[in-house]
Ligand code: NDP
């Protein structure tokens with residue numbers, strides 16, 4: 001497409017780069033010549049990624065729940081990586097699938113602290129730089145779980161509804177600032193997501209993907225890359241993407257009550 005953004009002009013900050021969408025996004029942007037700051041908590045994964053992706057990849061251990069650490073990263077990057085113009089706030093998780101009365105309140109807190117507080121810390125820390133430099137882009141990872149309720153999705157889905165609305169509210173605040181905002185909202189995707197949700201129970205984690213072809217990390221990375229390289233006058237607000245073999249259920253009714 002004419003006037004597409006040259007990926008070589010991009011310095012991309014990725015949270016949750018040690019697995020799934022974040023890791024695939026790092027590979028996708030590096031392949032096209034971008035610089036990437038890859039972050040996450042697992043140091044061994046970051047070291048392997050750095051080894052694979054080379055000099056245009058900088059890695060940093062980061063827990064997005066630690067606001068001071070997020071701020072320190074944003075203000076302390078070395079000169080070659082300091083001009084971040086794309087922020088991919090991807091770090092997030094679901095914990096458990098229990099109905100609300102049985103759900104673990106600690107799991108709820110972890111999801112809120114990561115998917116909401118961690119995400120807003122990340123965006124807030126990098127926004128001054130993005131607006132000062134212009135030609136910026138914030139990509140947030142929402143989910144179809146933020147649009148469509150399902151049993152056991154309680155707090156996880158609600159955190160993703162927050163992400164989607166936060167993206168639109170950012171658009172309102174950033175009008176005229178030359179910073180684009182996109183909320184990417186995937187459906188079922190096979191990453192480590194279910195392994196985390198089911199706390200390491202591999203057999204249970206495989207269940208959601210059995211007998212169908214889910215999205216992959218690469219599929220989602222491609223949609224992120226596409227949105228980020230569209231001509232600058234085009235802003236994708238929300239991008240909902242599902243496997244072809246996923247759709248919607250009917251309303252549920254409790255009869256005999
Ligand atoms: P993965 O579990 O494969 O990856 C999640 C990433 O988030 C990991 O790199 C993990 O790294 C990181 N992370 C988790 N907690 C923290 C934290 N406190 N600080 C920093 N990093 C953290 O899952 P996905 O790639 O599938 O998920 C990525 C995002 O996409 C999440 O926000 C998820 O909710 C969302 N999503 C996933 C879908 C799916 O079906 N897979 C569908 C729709 C949305 P580490 O543990 O090393 O810190």
Ligand code: 8X3
Nearest residue numbers: 143144145186187188
């Ligand atoms: C992940 C998709 O449907 O498992 O956000 O909640 S779902």
